[in-house]
Amino acid sequence: MIDFWLPAGLLLLTALAFLLIPALRTRKRQAEEDRTALNVTLYQERLQELEAQRQAGVLDEAQLEAGRAEAARELLADTEGVQLRSSTLGGAVPLACALLVPVLGVVLYLHWGALDQLDQARELASRQPQSIEEMTSRLEQSVRxxxxxxxxxxxxxxxxxxxxxxxxxxxxxxxxxxxxxxxxxxxxxxxxxxxxxxxxxxxxxxxxxxxxxxxxxxxxxxxxxxxxxxxxxxxxxxxxxxxxxxxxxxxxxxxxxxxxxxxxxxxxxxxxxxxxxxGAAVAAEGTARQVLEVSVSLAPEVQAQVLPDDSVFIFARALSGPPMPLAVKRLKVSDLPVQVSLSDVDAMMPEPKLSLFEQVQLVARVSREGNAIKGEWIGQLGPVSTSAGEVQTLLIDSADQESR
Structure with a gap:
């Protein structure tokens, strides 16, 4: 901890210096003021002695005035350069602050500081992990x-x-x-x-x-x-x-x-x-029987509420079975209206395929976030036979309740 507390202590000493130096100067001024007060008292006693000597006939008026002048010159010489304090709080307040600053500094750091993180960083830096298992253990401790x-x-x-x-x-x-x-x-x-x-x-x-x-x-x-x-x-x-x-x-x-x-x-x-x-011949024969032609467009009330760059996902999914699309294409609203072909070529995964199902549901979803499973508008059609030769018309006309 010495690498932390040493700089912290130096900073505290710097702060205390700004507080204690004025306090020490105040103590010096206090000593000077005390000496000045003594000189004034001695001056007043000297004047009383001179007055007593005049009344006793030892001194005449001229000698009295000369003695007073001499005492005044000595007082001025003794008090030359002395500055009087403007406030009695000048010494007490810095001393009180000097005591409070380190205490408050430690208390506030313990409350808002990150001493535990500093200890953890020091521990990680001081002992390098020897294996990936040790690294994993340290990181697991960190997240705890x-x-x-x-x-x-x-x-x-x-x-x-x-x-x-x-x-x-x-x-x-x-x-x-x-x-x-x-x-x-x-x-x-x-x-x-x-x-x-x-x-x-x-x-x-x-x-x-x-x-x-x-x-x-x-x-x-x-x-x-x-x-x-x-x-x-x-x-x-x-x-x-x-x-x-x-x-x-x-x-x-x-x-x-x-x-x-x-x-x-x-x-x-x-x-x-x-x-x-x-695979050319097989693919041509297989897709010729398993291609769905789909025409997709927007309803007028929907067209006014979408943006040209909003994503449009057009896909076929099984009526009952896996929710993952069997075939999917991604376009933009600016591409609509459009006619697309869905087949095994558009499958997201090798299995299941569109050709394995006799009937499917056709879906078109508009998603501003570009999320295939979450959008704002949707159009659905089904059941549709996968062997249908005619173009299927799909209209996006409803709020997407599936995403809510």
């Missing part, structure tokens, strides 16, 4: 002692990820988001932890988190990398290349992960080339 520290939760989440404890990391990143707000970097880390904790199964929550992160920061690296991984795992190799190329474009030249990402892009491109010939 400072549960409102978003930084501590964030680094704990990163440490959990390094230990492949994705479930614990997701909880830590969620705490950091709750404390620090929905910063793009935190959202990306949270989504990544959830993805690996869920056995690499994509979900609406992951899509919403990455959409929100990239809407706030189109160059958020964790979200771009995660979307590339998810696309590659679901064999959407073109999407994987697109996300990873965006990621490489924003990474520093010296970043060690650039080489690994470049290798992933090359593998994805090879997969695209190998699959073009072998």
């Amino acid at each position: 002692e400072q549960p409102q520290s978003a930084e501590a939760w964030y680094f704990l989440g990163r440490t959990y990820m390094a230990q492949e404890r994705a479930g614990d990391a997701a909880k830590a990143f969620e705490q950091a988001v709750n404390i620090a707000g929905r910063a793009p970097e935190l959202l990306g880390q949270w989504a990544q932890a959830l993805y690996f904790a869920g056995d690499k199964q994509w979900s609406e929550q992951l899509q919403a988190l990455t959409d929100e992160a990239l809407q706030a920061d189109p160059q958020e690296v964790t979200s771009l990398g995660l979307l590339g991984i998810a696309a590659y795992e679901s064999q959407r190799f073109a999407d994987a290349v697109s996300y990873w190329e965006r990621l490489v474009a924003v990474l520093p030249e010296q970043d060690p992960s650039r080489q690994a990402i470049a290798s992933g892009i090359e593998r994805a491109r090879q997969q695209i080339g190998e699959g073009e010939q072998s």
